[in-house]
Amino acid sequence: MAAAGGARLVAVCLGLAACAEAAPPAASDRAAQEVACDLATAAHIGLPPDAVATAWHETGPAGIAVFQALDGERLHLCTVDAAGRVLRLEHPPGGAD
Secondary structure: OHHHHHHHHHHHHHHHHOOOOOOOOOHHHHHHHHHHHHHHHHHHHOOOHHHOEEEEEEEOHHHOEEEEEEEOOEEEEEEEOOOOOEEEEEOOOOOOO
């Protein structure tokens, strides 16, 4: 199963490499991206969205944004594209499961 996830990650990375550099998302787009991250993290932990606190972390190529999401003391990194689709939700190294 990990190999399939790795293959998807490679496909996403290759797809992203082909995208042209875009301007950072507008504040309203970032808000929509943050909501998508809240919802994905809440579904991941099995709690309502108000149990998740998110903060913008960085913006990359093509408007891809990374948010830090906390539920209690557990840290998650959430990568969301400019259309509000969650591309990746992970626990960073040293983070709790």
